[in-house]
Amino acid sequence: QGEIKYPKHELPDNLSWGPDKWDEDYRDNNRINCYETGTSPCKAACPAHIAVQGYIRKAKEGKYREALELIKKDNPFPAVCGRVCNKRCEAACTRGTIDEAVSIDAIKKFVAEQDLHAETRFVPEVVIPSNVDKQWSQKIAIVGAGPAGLSCAYYLATKGYKPTVFEKNEKLGGMLTYGIPSYKLEKDVINAEIDILRDLGVEFKTGVDVGKDVTLDDLRKQGYKAFYIAVGCQGGRLPGVPGEDAIGTDMAVSFLHDASENHDRKLVGKTVVIGGGNVAVDCARTAVRLGSKEVGMYCLESRETMPASKNEIEETLEDGISVNNGWGPKEILKNEDGTVKAVVFKKCLRVIDPQTKRFSPVYDENDTITVEAQHVIFAIGQTIDWGDLLKGTKVEFHHGNYPVADSLTYQTAEPDIFVGGDVYSGPKFVIDAIEAGKNAAVSLHRFVQPGTSMTIGRNRRQFIELDKNNIVIDSYDTAGRQEAKELEGDKHSFRDLHGTLTEEQVKIEAGRCLGCGASVVDENKCIGCGVCTTKCEFDAIHLHREHPECSTMVRSEDKFKAILPYAIKRGMRIVFGKKTAEEKASQKKHKEAVKAAKAAKKANK
Incomplete structure (x- = not known):
């Protein structure tokens, strides 16, 4: 790429600095996160914009505590993400244009494992103004202990607050605990990450359904100044076909919730999972582990366009599950006692309208197949169960029952209510929820501080990806991508058998990083x-x-x-x-x- 020239900030040395030069948001516009020449693609692609290049370098040098500290500046749950992240950083990795992408997620998992097994865990330093006595006095409530709510609590705690997290379930973690099966994410890992929040002074109240057991007005009377609503999408969608109420049908979210609570539950007979995303994959693989003798997935999309990630599909096939593409449900047939007998599918000719680019499936009603089943699981979307949580508030809603809020601050029409995570964006990935929680913490901090603007001087975290097609790579380590050895055990159990890289492998893998970020010096500020x-x-x-x-x-x-x-x-x-x-x-x-x-x-x- 050659020498990179960066633009200098305009200075008033020999200029007439009149009203046209005034910028009321100078503190934000003056902060350049990334110049037009771009930053490392991994950092730009990650929703949380973690300093990937930085922590990989630290890992290469054996400075694992420093690597963890760098990760936790933007992601408080690296042990979780090291297991279930959808790896957008690896998809963008420049090394992937040469041979294979750097195994970024595996390095992160290794770094997090060092902390999980350490005698003294890393607890971030609380940064608070010197004129504040130990902590801020303002009380902040977070409703929902999923990844968005927990992330918000973590970053509020690092700012000197003692937030309270309300969770209607008895266990913390939200979809991490109740939605992601243990064979992908064991629950002791989640609990270990949450322990750090307790060390930071976060208070948890489980078994409390806000809106039912206590209202927002009640909490206001108790002195709470702001609320972050991050209850996620806990409901499921039905396909709207005859027989969908048959005994033996279930929603994906409730099915996974029940399975997480009771691994001894047995599914007798054949199971059909309708859907093609990662949640559908989780349901199908869980059904195998609950004893279903035959499991099949049926979805509208082709194998190439399935929402589920490729590695998830590969593991599904390894579990002996059939993946049937291009079929949509037409009817659920019942036995005389009302139980599921079979599912009738119709051929899907098109999923997306080529003109509008919207979901608009077209079927051939005459091309059908009938699949015998005793259990049917619908994994075709999720909905929000608000209950009475926002009853009597000014919060507005739009299509899909999603709340209306500012896209930067997450503030709703009710000034002290903020929303975030899946409940605002719709179902996404864990790392998206983590980033939403971090941004919400910034908003809540500003809101409870009198006279503070919600937007001026705010870091918008906007990054531009380096142009991988316009760089010169002179030399690089030719080592191949390192893969962790799988653990021994029953592949159809709920135990996580995914291994962790060895320290030697981490050093080799970190050495494969091309270091395509850039060091920038603004000459007008130096x-x-x-x-x-x-x-x-x-x-x-x-x-x-x-x-x-x-x-x-x-x-x-x-x-x-x-x-x-x-x-x-x-x-x-x-x-x-x-x-x-x-x-x-x-x-x-x-x-x-x-x-x-x-x-x-x-x-x-």
Whole structure:
């Protein structure tokens, strides 16, 4: 790519700085997260914009605690994401244009594992103004203990708050606990991540259904100044076909919830899962583990366009599950006792309207198949169960029963109510919810501080991906992508058998990173102090004066030579200069104090 030139900020040196130059949002616009030349694609692609290149370098150097600290600046749950992230960073990895992408998620998992097994866990430092006594006094309530709510609580706690998280279930974690099967994410990992929130002072109240057991008005009377609603999408969608109410049908969310509570439950007979996303995959693989003798997935999409990730589909096939593409439900046939007998499917000819790009399936009603089944699980979408949570508030709703809120601040029409996560965006991935929770923490912090703007000076976290097609890669480590060894055990159990890279593998894999980020110095902000040159462990930073005639500054390397003559003269004046009686007495007193201190030190020896 060659030398990169970065734009300088315009300065008022020789310009007329009139009203046209005024920018009321200067504090934000002045903060450039990423120049037009771009940043590392992995960081730009990650919804949380984690400093991927940075923590991979730390891992390569064996500085795992520092790597973890860097990750947790943007993601408080690396052990969780190391197991269930959809890996958008790897999809964008520049190394993937050469051979295979860096196994970023596996490195993150290894780094997190070091902390999980450490005698002393990493607890982030709470950063709070010096004029505040230990913590902020404002009370903030978070409704929902899923990834969005927990992320919000974490970052509020690091800002000096003691938020309270209300969860209607008895266990924390939301969909992490009740929606993701243990063979992908074991519950002790979730609990270990949540323990850090407890160490930060976050309070949890489980078994409390806000809106039913206690209202928002009740909480306001208790002194809560702001609320973050992150209850997720806990309901399911029905296909709207005859027989969908048959005994033996179930919604994906409730099915996974029940399965997480009772691994001993048995599914007798054949199971049909309707849907093609990751949730449908989870249902199908869970059905196998609950004893169903034959499991089949049926979805509208083709194999290439299925919403489920490729590795999820591969593991589904390895479990002996059939994946049947291009079929939509037409009818659920019942036995005389009302139980499921079979499912009639019709051929799907098209899923997306090519003109509008919207979901608009077209079927051939005459091309059908009938599949015998005793259990049918609908995994075709999720809905929000609000209950009485927002009853009596000014919160507005739009299509799909989703709340209307500002896209930057997440603030609703009710000023003290903020929303986020799946309940605002619709069902997404864990990392999306984590980022939403972090942004909400910024908004809540600003809201409860009197006179603080919700937007001015706010870091919008906007990044531009490096143009991978316009860079020169001269040399790189030729090692192949490292894969973790699977653990031994029953592949159809609820135990997570996905292994972790060894330390040696991590070093090799981290060495495959091309380091395609960039170090940026804004010359109009650099004051030439030279501190960076002394702090860099690799002596990689040097200051050079391009126009010495334009400044009277002395290079740090020449400072001693420059000040030496003046230092000698000053020393001579101090030693031989005339002193007043007061100065002489002070000097004598100082000498006596030094002499006494030396004598005391000698006596102690």
